[in-house]
Amino acid sequence: MGSLGVEQPQVAEDCMGLLQLLSNGTVLRSKSIDLITQQIPLANHETVLFRDSVFHKPNNLHLRLYKPVLASNRTIPVVVFFHGGGFCFGSRSWPHFHNFCLTLASSLHALVVAPDYRLAPEHRLPAAFEDAEAALVWLRDQAVSSDYDHWFEGGPGVDFDRVYVLGDSSGGNIAHHLAFRFGSGSVELSPVRVRGYVLLGPFFGGEERTKSEDGPSEQKLSLDLLDK
Structure with a gap:
């Protein structure tokens, strides 16, 4: 008192x-989490350019675009990547997410779009889902608007008919939500067509224990921590 x-x-x-x-x-x-991530060295991919862009002005949300620079006669697909962090941590700028996206763009020869989303507990769900939807709507706007982001022109062309959504951990949960939200073929996003959703170690939880939660609790990511 x-x-x-x-x-x-x-x-x-x-x-x-x-x-x-x-x-x-x-x-x-x-601020310790920022100090931890700063210890991870940034990768250097000379074959990939990247830059940041605002995709939702009201919430001041940014995304990072990664574009391979190698000449190609074919159009390149789009990979939308949602980072993990238990809905509470993470950013497109964190080195391990950044390095991963560089590798994706280089190895898959694809345009990679890595959006941020509002974090809990300041912004509770469904805020993250709403922001993820806004990111896909932004991508659709690039395909149909004359006022598009000019990174979508020049060099290898972008094929909006071949879009894939990829999510890690809580980002996998977001990808799962988007699959249900927009459905098969993502007609609502036309001419953007989501061909598939890839869930990397997706984070799920609920009132009842999942099968994976019945096993031994991990030392750091304990069930007590995940329940919070």
Whole structure:
């Protein structure tokens, strides 16, 4: 209790000391996670260019575009990648996500689109799902609008009829949601056509335990932590 008899807020939820939710609703994010990610070296792919772009101005959301520069007579597909982080952490700029997208663009010879999305607990679900939908709508706008992002012209052409959505962990959950949201063929996004959804270690949870949750609890990602 404070000096004036006012009760001080207590830590209601704690995620590895990196994210704390106080009893008064205040969210504290540690800068330590940024220091950890900065220790990961950035890869250098001379065959891939990248740049950032705003895809949703009201929420100030950005995405990162990765474009291979090698000459090709064929149009290249689009891979939309949603990062992981338990819906609470992560960004397109984190080195391991950035390096992964560079590798995707280079090895698949594809245009890679890596959107950010609003994070919990400041922005609870379905905020992340809504932002992911907005990213695909932005991609559709690039295909139909005269005011498109000029990275979609020049060099290898972009084939909006061959789009793939890829998600890691919570990003896999987002990809799963998008598959249900837009359905087979993604007619609502035409001329963008999502040909497939790829879920990498998708993060799912609910009121009932999944089969994978019945096994031994991991040391860091314990069931108690995941339940939060």
